[in-house]
Each structure stands twice: as structure tokens, then as C-alpha cells.
Amino acid sequence: MLELHGISRSFGDRLVLDDVSFTVGRGRLTGFVGGNGAGKTTAMRIILGVLAAHAGTVTVDGTPVAGVQRARFGYMPEERGLYPKMQLVEHLTYLARLHGFDKQGATQRAEALVERLGLASRAKDPVENLSLGNQQRAQVAAALVHDPEILILDEPFSGLDPMAVEVVQGVLAERAEQGAPVLFSSHQLDVVERLCDDLVIIAGGKVRAAGTREDLRQRFGQARHEIVAPGDMGWLRDVPGVRVDELAGGSAVFEAADDVAQQVLTSALARGPVLAFTPLRPTLAEIFRDVVADEPEMEEVAR
Numbered sequence: 362m363l364e365l366h367g368i369s370r371s372f373g374d375r376l377v378l379d380d381v382s383f384t385v386g387r388g389r390l391t392g393f394v395g396g397n398g399a400g401k402t403t404a405m406r407i408i409l410g411v412l413a414a415h416a417g418t419v420t421v422d423g424t425p426v427a428g429v430q431r432a433r434f435g436y437m438p439e440e441r442g443l444y445p446k447m448q449l450v451e452h453l454t455y456l457a458r459l460h461g462f463d464k465q466g467a468t469q470r471a472e473a474l475v476e477r478l479g480l481a482s483r484a485k486d487p488v489e490n491l492s493l494g495n496q497q498r499a500q501v502a503a504a505l506v507h508d509p510e511i512l513i514l515d516e517p518f519s520g521l522d523p524m525a526v527e528v529v530q531g532v533l534a535e536r537a538e539q540g541a542p543v544l545f546s547s548h549q550l551d552v553v554e555r556l557c558d559d560l561v562i563i564a565g566g567k568v569r570a571a572g573t574r575e576d577l578r579q580r581f582g583q584a585r586h587e588i589v590a591p592g593d594m595g596w597l598r599d600v601p602g603v604r605v606d607e608l609a610g611g612s613a614v615f616e617a618a619d620d621v622a623q624q625v626l627t628s629a630l631a632r633g634p635v636l637a638f639t640p641l642r643p644t645l646a647e648i649f650r651d652v653v654a655d656e657p658e659m660e661e662v663a664r
């Protein structure tokens with residue numbers, strides 16, 4: 362597994378990563394979320410060794426990562442870096458050659474990736490002629506070209522249409538299933554929520570929460586319930602421990618601890634039939650807002 366232990370980094374006198382520790386397990390898709398300037402790219406660049414940490418270490422399976430081992434990493438950087446004039450399949454072949462594949466192996470690898478990422482009809486196009494979304498798919502292909510053991514991707518879903526999101530999602534999930542630790546940053550919380558096994562939430566250079574999706578749902582986010590019953594449910598507002606979020610003819614959504622919610626159900630049943638009573642799980646967007654609520658810099662967070 363990939364681990365960050367107490368990573369700190371400053372630019373000038375500005376501390377942008379403050380004692381950051383988290384784990385990306387083998388076979389786990391880990392989403393890295395945080396507002397603009399939270400420190401995600403800086404942390405990823407430190408993992409890749411393109412930027413030095415001022416404190417802390419990065420380890421893989423307990424061993425500090427040194428230069429040569431980083432060849433095992435696949436990295437999709439935030440600033441995209443393919444040669445615009447080069448044909449797509451040629452470009453990927455070239456990258457595979459740089460990673461030590463022989464000519465035939467490199468060509469096979471490039472063609473397989475082009476196919477897998479839904480770019481076969483564009484294989485002979487210069488990279489600059491691809492649409493932005495297809496260039497993005499090409500960047501994902503470039504990160505995978507040497508069959509990396511660990512994948513680090515900075516915003517791999519930005520600018521992708523829903524079909525492309527599905528394709529890239531599938532590719533990342535495959536890599537994870539094959540046992541790779543996969544870390545990716547994203548502002549698309551719905552995608553992260555759907556895809557991730559684990560999450561790391563960073564704000565102001567500090568890890569605010571990390572764990573499995575279920576774990577975070579339990580620890581953060583308000584316990585909410587929806588109740589559907591005929592008649593006026595205005596009485597809910599007077600129940601101690603209940604905060605009504607929505608109240609409209611025949612249905613209400615409220616926040617309350619589980620035991621209070623059960624009392625609400627009992628009271629509702631005493632008044633008449635209850636058509637539905639449903640616990641609502643907090644979304645990642647709600648958890649995110651909860652976790653970073655005390656962070657003044659978080660106004661630019663993706664909506």
C-alpha cells in the first residue's frame with residue numbers, strides 16, 4: 362500500500378501541507394477531495410517525487426519510495442503534457458518505448474489502450490486535433506502505458522462527458538481490481554461518491570477526514586429521515602430533538618438522532634397510517650460541507 366506519513370511542505374512562508382498522513386490501500390480506489398488550493402496537487406507531486414517534502418515520508422508497502430521505484434507509478438498530472446503534433450497511437454507507442462517495451466510490445470500496448478479508452482477511431486489523429494475530452498482520455502492512456510503498479514491521477518474526470526466518465530471509471534476500477542492502489546483527485550463529488558472505496562478530504566493543507574465511504578457517512582453528515590403520511594405533519598416541528606428540513610403536503614424530511622426518529626415514527630403511527638419512513642444517507646457533498654465547514658478558504662469548492 363501507498364502511505365504518506367506526516368508530509369509537510371511550504372512555499373515561502375506559506376505552509377500548504379501540514380502534517381498530511383493517509384493511506385491508499387492496494388485494490389482500493391481512493392478519492393482525494395478538497396477545495397481549490399487545498400493542497401491536492403502538491404501532495405500528489407510529492408508522492409511522485411517531482412516536488413520534495415519539507416518533512417515526512419512516502420512509503421510503498423512500508424519502504425520509503427526512492428527515485429527508481431517511481432518508475433512503477435503511473436501519473437496523470439494536472440498540467441497535461443502530450444506532444445500536440447504527434448499521432449495518438451504513435452505517441453503512446455513512443456511513451457511505452459521510453460518505459461522499456463520493445464517495438465512490438467509498445468505498439469500492442471498503445472493499440473490496446475486506445476481501444477480500451479474508446480479512442481480507436483482517433484488513433485491516427487494528431488493529439489491537437491482531439492477534442493478536449495478525448496485529449497483527457499489520451500492522458501489517462503498515457504498514465505497507464507507502462508502498466509504501472511500504482512496510479513496517481515490529478516483530476517482525471519474534469520471535462521469528460523458522461524460516457525467518457527464511465528469509460529475512465531471502468532479503467533480505474535480495473536486497475537484497482539488488479540491490486541493497484543489508485544489515488545485520484547476530483548471536484549466531481551458525485552463521481553467520487555459512486556466510484557470510491559475510500560476518501561481523503563483535505564482542506565487548508567490538513568487532512569480533515571479519511572476512511573471508507575461508509576465510515577465517513579457514519580461519522581459525518583446528519584442522520585436524516587423522510588416520512589410520508591397523509592395529513593398535516595406540522596406537529597413534527599414541536600418534537601424535541603427534531604429539526605425539520607422540508608415539509609410539504611404529506612411528506613417531511615427531518616434531522617434527528619436514531620432513537621428520536623423512532624419516536625417520531627411511533628407518534629406518526631399513533632396519528633394514522635405511515636406510507637413510508639426512510640433513513641436518508643448523507644451524500645458526499647453534504648459530508649464534505651460538514652467536514653470543511655470551519656474552513657474559510659472553502660468558498661471555491663466545486664458545487
Ligand SMILES: Nc1ncnc2c1ncn2[C@@H]1O[C@H](COP(=O)(O)OP(=O)(O)OP(=O)(O)O)[C@@H](O)[C@H]1O
Binds near residue numbers: 377396397400402
Ligand atoms: N510552485 C508553487 N509556488 C508557490 N505556491 C504554490 C506552488 N504550488 C502550489 N502552491 C500553492 O499551494 C497551495 C496548494 O495548491 P495545490 O495546487 O496543491 O491545490 P489543489 O488542492 O490541487 O487545488 P486545485 O483544486 O485548485 O487544483 C495553493 O495555495 C497554491 O497557490
